[in-house]
Amino acid sequence: xxxxxxxxxxxxxxxxxxxxxxxxxxxxxxxxxxxxxxxxxxxxxxxxxxxxxxxxxxxxxxxxxxxxxxxxxxxxxxxxxxxxxxxxxxxxxxxxxxxxxxxxxxxxxxxxxxxxxxxxxxxxxxxxxxxxxxxxxxxxxxxxxxxxxxxxxxxxxxxxxxxxxxxxxxxxxxxxxxxxxxxxxxxxxxxxxxxxxxxxxxxxxxxxxxxxxxxxxxxxxxxxxxxxxxxxxxxxxxxxxxxxxxxxxxxxxxxxxxxxxxxxxxxxxxxxxxxxxxxxxxxxxxxxxxxxxxxxxxxxxxxxxxxxxxxxxxxxxxxxxxxxxxxxxxxxxxxxxxxxxxxxxxxxxxxxxxxxxxxxxxxxxxx
Numbered sequence: 001x002x003x004x005x006x007x008x009x010x011x012x013x014x015x016x017x018x019x020x021x022x023x024x025x026x027x028x029x030x031x032x033x034x035x036x037x038x039x040x041x042x043x044x045x046x047x048x049x050x051x052x053x054x055x056x057x058x059x060x061x062x063x064x065x066x067x068x069x070x071x072x073x074x075x076x077x078x079x080x081x082x083x084x085x086x087x088x089x090x091x092x093x094x095x096x097x098x099x100x101x102x103x104x105x106x107x108x109x110x111x112x113x114x115x116x117x118x119x120x121x122x123x124x125x126x127x128x129x130x131x132x133x134x135x136x137x138x139x140x141x142x143x144x145x146x147x148x149x150x151x152x153x154x155x156x157x158x159x160x161x162x163x164x165x166x167x168x169x170x171x172x173x174x175x176x177x178x179x180x181x182x183x184x185x186x187x188x189x190x191x192x193x194x195x196x197x198x199x200x201x202x203x204x205x206x207x208x209x210x211x212x213x214x215x216x217x218x219x220x221x222x223x224x225x226x227x228x229x230x231x232x233x234x235x236x237x238x239x240x241x242x243x244x245x246x247x248x249x250x251x252x253x254x255x256x257x258x259x260x261x262x263x264x265x266x267x268x269x270x271x272x273x274x275x276x277x278x279x280x281x282x283x284x285x286x287x288x289x290x291x292x293x294x295x296x297x298x299x300x301x302x303x304x305x306x307x308x309x310x311x312x313x314x315x316x317x318x319x320x321x322x323x324x325x326x327x328x329x330x331x332x333x334x335x336x337x338x339x340x341x342x343x344x345x346x347x348x349x350x351x352x353x354x355x356x357x358x359x360x361x362x363x364x365x366x367x
Contacts, residue, residue: 009047017049025306029119029201036124037196039209041301048306050118053200056314057114064107067321071100077337084337087170088151092331094174095144095278099320102137105130107317110203119201127204128188131195134205135185136178138286139226141319143177145282146230149237152275157244184226193218199310208293209304219293227290234279241272277326285319288312 008020025045026038074096078084109130113121120127154162188194193215194207208219289312295304 011050015049015051017047019047023047025201026119032124033120033197037120037127037204038201039196039207041209041304042197042201042306045306048200052307052310053114053118053202056200056202056310057111059314060107060111060114060317063317063321064103064111067099067103070321071096071103073338073342074334075100077334077341080341081337084333085167086333087165087167088148089334090167090170090174091144091148091151092334094177095141095148095323098137098140098144099323102134102141102320103317105133105137106203113202120197120204127197128195131204131206132185132188135222135226136181138316139181139184140177141323142227142230142282142286143180144174145279146233146237147173147177148275149234149241149279152241152272153237156241156272181226184222187218193222199306199308199313201306203310203313205313206293208296209301211296216297219297223290223294227286231283234283238276238279241276245269245272274326274331278323281322281326282319286316289316 009023010018012018023046024043025048026034026043027047029038075093078089078093078096109122109126122130151165154165188207191214194210195204196207196209197203198205206219206222207215210216292304292309292312
């Protein structure tokens with residue numbers, strides 16, 4: 001049994017794709033899209049098995065459905081429970097908002113596109129807006145992860161001498177992350193760099209295929225300032241945090257501490273672990289995609305295939321699922337707040353955590 005996909009191209013009963021000699025991955029795509037957002041590089045590949053796209057579509061749908069409850073919970077609890085609105089938690093609220101926007105603007109359109117059309121269906125402007133939104137949300141998440149790393153570094157290394165973070169300062173830091181992300185993502189609309197369809201042609205991103213100086217210089221800038229340099233700061237800050245935390249733990253081991261001091265140290269340790277885990281998730285999710293965008297600079301374009309470039313782009317969405325789960329459901333204060341505001345999750349808190357909620361007081365500020 002077989003069924004036609006287009007003239008001369010069909011799948012057999014084992015889902016093997018057959019196509020006539022000379023058939024191309026870009027056959028049948030409207031001329032305007034070919035001229036504006038599809039690089040000739042993709043025309044050298046034969047038609048791609050639709051199962052690749054459909055499989056990715058299912059993955060995108062699962063990512064969206066799994067991540068949605070976590071993000072909404074983080075946002076809802078932060079807005080509903082005033083005791084959770086510590087300045088540090090504003091960073092994770094903003095991270096949840098960024099990830100939530102990423103899933104809505106980057107996953108939903110692709111899910112529909114994949115099961116309706118084999119190439120980008122939203123037009124030239126839609127491609128550029130989609131790619132720009134992805135750049136903004138992705139860059140914002142990375143910058144907020146770096147800010148969180150700095151905040152943990154400041155609190156752990158300076159201890160009681162650290163200046164208390166105010167809500168206005170935290171808000172300003174978050175605002176600067178968003179403003180910077182927007183500023184570095186809009187240049188392709190004004191002539192520096194470009195956004196184009198990639199891989200299986202169902203998604204759009206940076207134009208990392210073109211070899212002219214304009215596109216290459218923009219990609220180098222994006223790689224360095226939106227990924228590599230923030231990553232270096234994150235590594236540096238958490239290295240200092242680990243060293244300082246180890247020294248503090250060694251010091252406390254030889255001292256007799258009070259119960260309240262011990263609990264504070266335990267809570268702070270949990271926050272550090274949750275923060276570092278969020279950073280690691282971001283690193284492992286986005287690094288393959290960052291490397292993919294730099295591969296053309298090595299000159300070997302043979303490995304830049306439709307599927308090889310699409311998989312890292314899909315994998316990058318993983319950070320948007322795990323961030324709220326790792327932080328909100330493991331952070332002591334957020335966990336207590338979720339248990340109180342969303343009992344449907346069935347979170348269990350121990351006796352000490354329950355005592356901290358008596359009278360509506362939730363200890364969130366670890367400074």
